[in-house]
Amino acid sequence: MIMKIVDVLICGLLLGGIYALIAVGLSLQYGVARVLNISHGELIMLGAFGTWSLYTFFDINPLISLVICGPVLFLAGFALHKTLFKSLLKSSGSIGAFEGSSLLACFGLLFIIQNIAITSWGADIKGYSYLSVPVNLGGAIFAANRLVTLAFAVGIGITFYLFLARTRLGKAIRAAAQDPAAAGLMGVNINHVLALCFGFGALMAGFAGVLLSMCYPVKATMGLEYTIIAIIVVVLGGLGSIPGSFIGGFILGIIGSIVSYIEPSLSLAAYYIIFILLLLVKPTGIMGK
Amino acid sequence: MCNMHVLEGERVTRYFGGLAAVSNVDFYVDRGEIVGLIGPNGAGKTTLFNLISAAITLKSGVIRFKGEKISGLRPCRICKKGIARTFQSVKVFPGMSVLENVLLGSLFGAPAKLSRADARAEASSLLEFAGLSEMKTVPAGDLTLASQKRLEVARALATRPELLLLDELMAGLNPTEIAGAMELISKIRDRGVTVFMVEHVMRAMMCICGRIIVLHHGEKIAEGTPQEIAASKTVIDVYLGEQVYAGNQ
Amino acid sequence: MNISTVLTKRSVVGGLVILILLIIFITLPLYAPAYTVILLTAIFMYIVLTVSWALFSGPTGYMSLAPAAFFGVGIYTAAILGMKLPLIVVIVCGGFFSFFLALLVGALTLRLRGIYFAIFTFGLVMLIAYLLLFWELHVTGTRGRFVIAVGHNTVYYIMYGNLVILLIVAVFVRRSKFGLALRSIGENEDAAAHTGVNVTLVKIVTFAISAFFIGTAGAVMATRWTYIDPFIAFNPLFSFMPVLMAIFGGTGQLWGPIIGAAIFAYLEEFLITRFPYYYMLIFGIILVIAILYMPKGLVGLIQKWRKGGGVV
Structure with a gap:
C-alpha cells in the first residue's frame, strides 16, 4: 500500500514538473504582457515536433534540442509581440479591450500553427524512444527519461526564478508586472520588456515541448490540452506569480496522478472541477492577493 | 415622524x-x-x-x-x-449619448415606473437643469470633465432621489x-x-x-x-x- | 408590434427588402436544389449561434465561451428525447435545458469579470464533455448515440423559424429599456448598479435567453448529424466560431453578427470543399487580420466609410 502511494506521488511530481514549466511560461505572458496566450500549447507542440524531427532525421540528442528549439521559439515569441501584439496594444483603448482582442488573436494563431503542423507533420501520433531504460527508485520503477525531465524542469524553473529575482532585466520585468506605467517612468523600455516576456513565455513552452516529447507521444493537436492545463495551473497558483505556478503545477500533477490511479478517464474532469471551484472561491489563486 | x-x-x-x-x-x-x-x-x-x-x-x-x-x-x-450618488472618478457611460445616460436613470432608478415618453421628457428637462441640453446626442465620453460631472448629477437626479x-x-x-x-x-x-x-x-x-x-x-x-x-x-x-x-x- | 415599429421606423424600402427575403427563404425549398437548402441551414445555424452570442456578450462585454456547452445540451436533448417525443417538443426542450443551465451558470459565475469569465465558460464546455464521456463509458457502457434523422426541408424550416424568432427577440431587446440596461453594464457596471439597474438579474436573464436559442439550434442540428458523441456535441469550435463571426461582423449593430456569420459560414463551406486541409489555417489568418485591421468589425469599417451615419 505504502509502495503504491509513493509510486503515485512520484508520478505526480514528474507530471507536476512539466505542468509547472508550461504554466510559468503562460503566467509570464499573461501576468506581464497581459496576453492570455491560448496558443501556448501550440508552441509546446512545435517544441515537441522540432525535437522529434531533429532526433529522427538528424539524430540529434533531445537534450541538445533544448538549446535549439528553445531559442528559436524565444525569437518567434519576441517577434510575435513586436509585431502583432504591439500593434493591438496600440489600437486598444484599455487593458480590458486589449485582453479581449489579444485572446482572439491567439485563437487565430492557434488555428494557424496547428494547421501548419498538420500539413507538415501529418495528423497522426509520432514518438521516439530516448532514455527509456527503467530506473528503480525506492522500489518503484520509472523510465529514466521521466527523471531527466523532472530534473530539467526543476532546474529550468529555478534558473528562471533566480534570473527574475537577481538580474537587472529580471527586476525590470517584475516592475513591469507590478505597474507598467510606473516602470515606464522609471526608465524601463516597456515595449521591449513586454516583448521579452512574451519571448520567455515561448521559450518555456519550447523547453516543455522538448521535455514532453521524451516521455509522451507527439501529435499536431496536442496543444489545446496543455494550454488548458497551463491555464488551470496559472489560475490555481495566482495569475502572474512564478512561485505560484510552480506550486500549482506540482499540486495539479499530484492530483492528476491520484485521480488517474483511481480512474484515468476522469483526470481532466478533475482538473476542471478544481479549477471551477477555485474560480468561485478564490479567483486570485493560492498565491494571489 | x-x-x-x-x-x-x-x-x-x-x-x-x-x-x-x-x-x-x-x-x-x-x-x-x-x-x-x-x-x-x-x-x-x-x-x-x-x-x-x-x-x-x-x-x-x-x-x-x-x-x-x-x-x-x-x-x-x-x-x-x-439614494443616488455620483463618483469621485467619474463613471459615465462613455459610449452612450448624454440623453441615454440620463434616460437610464429615469427608466431604472425611479421608484415609480415611467413610460418611455415620460422618461424621455424628464431626462430632457434634467439635462436642461444641468446645463447640458445642447449636447443630448453627444457620446458622454466626449464631454469635458466638468460636463461629465454635471451629467452624473443629472443621471443621479433622474432616479428621483430624496x-x-x-x-x-x-x-x-x-x-x-x-x-x-x-x-x-x-x-x-x-x-x-x-x-x-x-x-x-x-x-x-x-x-x-x-x-x-x-x-x-x-x-x-x-x-x-x-x-x-x-x-x-x-x-x-x-x-x-x-x-x-x-x-x- | 415590434415588426411594425421596425417597418415604420426604417424606410419602406428596408421593410420591403425584409419582406422579400422572408418570402424567398420560405419558398426556397420548393425550387432550390437540396444542396442549397442544406447550405442555408448551416448558415442559419451559425447566424443563430452568433446573434445569440452577441445578444449577451456584445453589449455587456462579458466574453462568453459557453456556446458550445449550450449547443451540446441541445444536441444531447435531441439524442435522448428524440425517440420518445415529437420533434418540436424535443427542440423546445433543448432550448429550455440550455436556458436552465445558463441560469445556474450565470448565477454562479457572472460576478467573475474579464478574462476569468471567458476561461470559466470555456472550462464548462470541456467539463461537461469529459463527464459525459465518463458517464457513457462507465454507466451506460456505450460511446455516442444515434439521433433520428429528419428530412432536409423540415430541418431547414425549423432552423429558419428559430432564426426569425431570435431576430425578433434581438430587435426587441436592442430597442427596449432592457437593451439600454445591457449596454450600460458593458460601459460601466458599477455606475449601472448605482443608477438602479439590477445588473445581476439583467445579465443572468439575457445570458439564459441567448442560451435558449443556442440550445434549440443544437437540438435541430443533431437531427442532421444522426450520430453524436460527447466530443462531437461539445466541440469547442462551436464556442469559438460565434465569437469570431460576431467580432468579424462587428457587434455594434444587429446586422454585424448576421453578416459576419453568413460570410464565415459560407466561407467555411467553400474552404472545406476546396481546401479541406487548409481551411482552418485560412480561417486563422483571416481572424488575425480582422482583429488587426478592423477591430470594430465590418460594421465599424462601413460606418467609417459612411462617416457620421445616423447612430442612435
Whole structure:
C-alpha cells in the first residue's frame, strides 16, 4: 500500500514538473504582457515536433534540442509581440479591450500553427524512444527519461526564478508586472520588456515541448490540452506569480496522478472541477492577493 | 415622524485587512440639509459613501434611510429607495449619448415606473437643469470633465432621489466651473433634494454646507456648523493645519 | 408590434427588402436544389449561434465561451428525447435545458469579470464533455448515440423559424429599456448598479435567453448529424466560431453578427470543399487580420466609410 502511494506521488511530481514549466511560461505572458496566450500549447507542440524531427532525421540528442528549439521559439515569441501584439496594444483603448482582442488573436494563431503542423507533420501520433531504460527508485520503477525531465524542469524553473529575482532585466520585468506605467517612468523600455516576456513565455513552452516529447507521444493537436492545463495551473497558483505556478503545477500533477490511479478517464474532469471551484472561491489563486 | 432623520448611521465600521477604513462612525442627515463630509486623504470619506450606497458591504453597524434599515440591500435597491450618488472618478457611460445616460436613470432608478415618453421628457428637462441640453446626442465620453460631472448629477437626479451623495463634485475643476457646481448644488437643494457631499474645496464647503462632519483615520472627530468647524482646535490640528494652507494657494 | 415599429421606423424600402427575403427563404425549398437548402441551414445555424452570442456578450462585454456547452445540451436533448417525443417538443426542450443551465451558470459565475469569465465558460464546455464521456463509458457502457434523422426541408424550416424568432427577440431587446440596461453594464457596471439597474438579474436573464436559442439550434442540428458523441456535441469550435463571426461582423449593430456569420459560414463551406486541409489555417489568418485591421468589425469599417451615419 505504502509502495503504491509513493509510486503515485512520484508520478505526480514528474507530471507536476512539466505542468509547472508550461504554466510559468503562460503566467509570464499573461501576468506581464497581459496576453492570455491560448496558443501556448501550440508552441509546446512545435517544441515537441522540432525535437522529434531533429532526433529522427538528424539524430540529434533531445537534450541538445533544448538549446535549439528553445531559442528559436524565444525569437518567434519576441517577434510575435513586436509585431502583432504591439500593434493591438496600440489600437486598444484599455487593458480590458486589449485582453479581449489579444485572446482572439491567439485563437487565430492557434488555428494557424496547428494547421501548419498538420500539413507538415501529418495528423497522426509520432514518438521516439530516448532514455527509456527503467530506473528503480525506492522500489518503484520509472523510465529514466521521466527523471531527466523532472530534473530539467526543476532546474529550468529555478534558473528562471533566480534570473527574475537577481538580474537587472529580471527586476525590470517584475516592475513591469507590478505597474507598467510606473516602470515606464522609471526608465524601463516597456515595449521591449513586454516583448521579452512574451519571448520567455515561448521559450518555456519550447523547453516543455522538448521535455514532453521524451516521455509522451507527439501529435499536431496536442496543444489545446496543455494550454488548458497551463491555464488551470496559472489560475490555481495566482495569475502572474512564478512561485505560484510552480506550486500549482506540482499540486495539479499530484492530483492528476491520484485521480488517474483511481480512474484515468476522469483526470481532466478533475482538473476542471478544481479549477471551477477555485474560480468561485478564490479567483486570485493560492498565491494571489 | 417629522423629526426622523433622512439618513442615519450607527457605529458604522468597515475594515480593509487590519486597517479600519471607517470605524464606529455615528452620523445623520436631515431632510433639506446640505451636509459636508471632510477629512484628509484616506480618512474614509469615500468608503463611507460606498457603504451607504452599498458599493461595498457593511459588516458592522447599521445604516437607516427614513427609519428603515438599508444596509445589506444591493446597490440597485438602495437607488430605488431614493439614494443616488455620483463618483469621485467619474463613471459615465462613455459610449452612450448624454440623453441615454440620463434616460437610464429615469427608466431604472425611479421608484415609480415611467413610460418611455415620460422618461424621455424628464431626462430632457434634467439635462436642461444641468446645463447640458445642447449636447443630448453627444457620446458622454466626449464631454469635458466638468460636463461629465454635471451629467452624473443629472443621471443621479433622474432616479428621483430624496438624498443625493456627491463625491468630490468639484475635484479637478477650474474656479469658474467650481462656481457653476456650487450654483448647481444649491439648485438641487431648492428642488427639495437633501445633499450629502464629500469635498476638498474648503471655501465652497464653508459657503454652502449647513453642517460639516469631519473624519480622520476613519473616525468622526468633529461635527458642527462651518463656523464651529473652522474654529475647532481638534480639526485645525489634524486637518486644516496641514490641508488648507497647502491646498489654498 | 415590434415588426411594425421596425417597418415604420426604417424606410419602406428596408421593410420591403425584409419582406422579400422572408418570402424567398420560405419558398426556397420548393425550387432550390437540396444542396442549397442544406447550405442555408448551416448558415442559419451559425447566424443563430452568433446573434445569440452577441445578444449577451456584445453589449455587456462579458466574453462568453459557453456556446458550445449550450449547443451540446441541445444536441444531447435531441439524442435522448428524440425517440420518445415529437420533434418540436424535443427542440423546445433543448432550448429550455440550455436556458436552465445558463441560469445556474450565470448565477454562479457572472460576478467573475474579464478574462476569468471567458476561461470559466470555456472550462464548462470541456467539463461537461469529459463527464459525459465518463458517464457513457462507465454507466451506460456505450460511446455516442444515434439521433433520428429528419428530412432536409423540415430541418431547414425549423432552423429558419428559430432564426426569425431570435431576430425578433434581438430587435426587441436592442430597442427596449432592457437593451439600454445591457449596454450600460458593458460601459460601466458599477455606475449601472448605482443608477438602479439590477445588473445581476439583467445579465443572468439575457445570458439564459441567448442560451435558449443556442440550445434549440443544437437540438435541430443533431437531427442532421444522426450520430453524436460527447466530443462531437461539445466541440469547442462551436464556442469559438460565434465569437469570431460576431467580432468579424462587428457587434455594434444587429446586422454585424448576421453578416459576419453568413460570410464565415459560407466561407467555411467553400474552404472545406476546396481546401479541406487548409481551411482552418485560412480561417486563422483571416481572424488575425480582422482583429488587426478592423477591430470594430465590418460594421465599424462601413460606418467609417459612411462617416457620421445616423447612430442612435
